[in-house]
Amino acid sequence: MVLPKRQLIRLVRTSDGVKIDPSGKMAGRGAYLHDNQSCWHKALKGALANALKTELTIEERERIATYASTLQENSMSDINQAPKQEKPAM
Numbered sequence: 545m546v547l548p549k550r551q552l553i554r555l556v557r558t559s560d561g562v563k564i565d566p567s568g569k570m571a572g573r574g575a576y577l578h579d580n581q582s583c584w585h586k587a588l589k590g591a592l593a594n595a596l597k598t599e600l601t602i603e604e605r606e607r608i609a610t611y612a613s614t615l616q617e618n619s620m621s622d623i624n625q626a627p628k629q630e631k632p633a634m
Contacts, residue, residue: 552576555608557596562604564611573597584612 554565556572563570575595577583588608593600600608 547578549576551579553579555592555596557598562592562596562598562600562608564608579615581612581615581617584608584615588612 549568554568554570554574554576556563556565556570556574558570558572565574568574573596575587575592577587577592587595588600588605592608
């Protein structure tokens, strides 16, 4: 599912390391994630480091995982599998 950037959470690689950027305005290479835990856990398996072109430190991984634990638990697949509304008959 593709969402507008305003509905996503940005992470940014800075000279001080990887930071969560809720404002979306920090300078540096960024990556955007949905606001649910499953996306963040998947990203920590390698996609985030690849997108930011860096290796995540243990401290960065822990900080990101802690932040992810504050997010909602439903996954994008749950959202995509929501019942579809029927089209009205013509």
